[in-house]
Amino acid sequence: MKIKLFSYNQLDTFVHKLSGLTKLVCFLLLTTTVMLTYDIRIILAILIFSYFLMNKAQIKFKQVKTMFIYVGIFLITNFILTFLFSPTYGCEIYGTKHVLFPIFGRYEVTLEQLFYQCTKFLKYLSVIPLGMIFFLTTNPSEFASSLNHIKVNYKVCTSLSLTLRYFPDVQRDYHTISLAQQARGLEMSSKAKLINRIKNVVTILTPLIFTTMDRIELITNAMELRGFGKGKKRSWYSFKPLQTKDWISMFICLLIFLFMLYIRIFVNKSMFYNPFI
Known part of the structure; x- marks a missing residue:
């Protein structure tokens, strides 16, 4: 089946069977988790988890490749512009400087800058699949009815x-x-x-x-x-009441969010994970 961008398609998958409210809560929890941290370990875990969910929802890459192309162009442009305007921002964040090779003037490629920009790149890349899953698996009428039932x-x-x-x-x-x-x-x-x-x-x-x-x-x-x-x-x-699988899904996403807060506050003591210390 060919899936159009932003178009809901009814399929017999675990993700499609979840309530629209559940998918909204999970989407907000996971995206907030990604936005509030620069810990590449957590971001990679959510990136893998989001693509796992895409596979479970039977969303194939060829069905959303146009969106990925646009996102890829945006991310590459953002990667280049970040380096042009802030070539040493990574060094300021992590407090160290490991020069790989100089270019000219103040422009030099450092390990810290590459690590920061790769982390930022993965942040965006992990959120996009979550948005696609929400749009492509959520019945608009069912989603609206779920919101109405929570007042x-x-x-x-x-x-x-x-x-x-x-x-x-x-x-x-x-x-x-x-x-x-x-x-x-x-x-x-x-x-x-x-x-x-x-x-x-x-x-x-x-x-x-x-x-x-x-x-x-x-x-x-x-x-x-x-x-x-x-x-x-x-x-x-088209109202769909919350079932056990809905509560379990929201609970798992809440645990991921709380785990991120624990790592940020008590382990890293910052939103940045610093592997250079």
Whole structure:
């Protein structure tokens, strides 16, 4: 089955069977764990765990390779810019300096800088799969109903549900408009110059924006005609109650988060793991 980016697909996997609330809590706990530490040991563990979950959710690399390409370009650019603007930041953090080889002026490659930038690289790389798992395995309606059952206002829940549903619609419209423009002679392949491709993308975005505005107006009118927002409560068709596997999953993620706090406060006594001391 071909999975589109940001599009939910119902599969018979352990991850898909979890409640939307469970996946949100686990996502927030794991991403917060990664963001609050620069301990490469913890980050690597979560990186391996996140790709393990992707495999369990039957999300193949070829199905999300476009996202990985964009993320890879961003990470490489960030890696280079970090070195250009702060070539010795790693040395300042770890308090030591092991020069591998000089380049020119203040630019020299140090072991500390490489270690810091690799840790930062892995931080981003470990969070991306978690986001993909959440988007690709969470039913928007079920997710909204789960939030509503923990007393989140149903208007907010419905807005989140519509937002999650809207991503694949925009992606499909962009693809349709792109094919229509290419049929009229618009060049979008690598044969065209970069500046021309940017201009061509703008010609696609213009009708996409108008299509988006039309859909928003259509949905708004439909909700008003059905009296949305008049009552204090609403019923949900796709509510999924929390089960034992949901509580166990959240407990495991909470343990990972608490373990990170313990390592940061009592072992490293800093958010950075220093292997140079």
